[in-house]
Amino acid sequence: MDTATTVAPSRLARVAAGLRRALRRSLDVALPPLCPACRDLVTDTGLCPTCWSKLGFISAPYCPRLGIPFAYDPGPGILSMQAIADPPAYQRARAAVRYDDVARTLVHALKYQDRTDLAPAMGRWMARAGRELLEDADVLVPVPLHWRRGWSRRYNQSGALARSIERQSGVKMISEALRRVRSTQQQIGLSRSQRASNVQGAFKVAADRQSEIQGRRVVLIDDVLTSGATADACARALLRAKAAQVDVLVFARVVDTHKAPI
Numbered sequence: 554m555d556t557a558t559t560v561a562p563s564r565l566a567r568v569a570a571g572l573r574r575a576l577r578r579s580l581d582v583a584l585p586p587l588c589p590a591c592r593d594l595v596t597d598t599g600l601c602p603t604c605w606s607k608l609g610f611i612s613a614p615y616c617p618r619l620g621i622p623f624a625y626d627p628g629p630g631i632l633s634m635q636a637i638a639d640p641p642a643y644q645r646a647r648a649a650v651r652y653d654d655v656a657r658t659l660v661h662a663l664k665y666q667d668r669t670d671l672a673p674a675m676g677r678w679m680a681r682a683g684r685e686l687l688e689d690a691d692v693l694v695p696v697p698l699h700w701r702r703g704w705s706r707r708y709n710q711s712g713a714l715a716r717s718i719e720r721q722s723g724v725k726m727i728s729e730a731l732r733r734v735r736s737t738q739q740q741i742g743l744s745r746s747q748r749a750s751n752v753q754g755a756f757k758v759a760a761d762r763q764s765e766i767q768g769r770r771v772v773l774i775d776d777v778l779t780s781g782a783t784a785d786a787c788a789r790a791l792l793r794a795k796a797a798q799v800d801v802l803v804f805a806r807v808v809d810t811h812k813a814p815i
């Protein structure tokens with residue numbers, strides 16, 4: 554009797570993929586950890602000292618509204634031109650680092666290479682950068698993946714970062730508060746206005762989570778802030794669900810969208 558003919562090929566492929574993953578995980582445990590950016594050997598999980606020193610940590614002075622670093626200190630309370638010309642729906646945004654080569658490698662390792670071991674350190678840097686936001690916050694809400702992309706990547710990197718920040722700050726994370734109500738194109742390669750219309754109305758607060766959002770001060774968590782279109786669309790959805798305030802905390806932000814596209 555040929556039992557193989559009774560097993561669907563897709564199921565066999567899934568089993569094979571599962572075995573491959575298990576093998577890779579067992580190898581990861583056996584091998585010494587590598588720096589996710591340059592693949593040099595490191596003693597602990599995380600970046601080697603050289604790559605760490607290349608990370609562009611963002612510190613004051615920056616725009617109190619958008620968190621965009623200033624080249625010089627214009628004095629307290631002075632906003633960036635962008636915050637005045639095109640104010641977002643969210644109140645304040647903060648980022649741990651500039652989105653440069655090392656930051657991009659970390660984001661991609663977390664997102665596509667199952668490097669969930671990076672989330673605690675990235676979350677720690679975010680918690681430090683967003684301290685004043687977290688002091689005022691009631692809840693953390695991660696930006697959701699599209700369900701198809703969530704399936705292929707199997708977990709939400711924003712959720713992994715939010716969990717780490719929850720541990721650091723004690724501010725409670727509400728998972729799956731936001732849902733994507735329609736599919737969106739990937740934002741990569743789109744212009745600023747295309748990005749905004751691509752995600753407009755794409756998010757909604759889940760009906761069974763509304764009571765946890767209403768009247769609360771929310772910190773929205775994402776990995777990268779580029780044009781701010783996704784964060785803005787999420788903030789609008791949270792405000793429609795009567796959130797008292799929405800701030801945004803990301804791992805990395807694009808500081809000059811012309812020079813550093815995703």
Ligand SMILES: [Zn+2]
Binds near residue numbers: 605
């Ligand atoms: Zn390195």
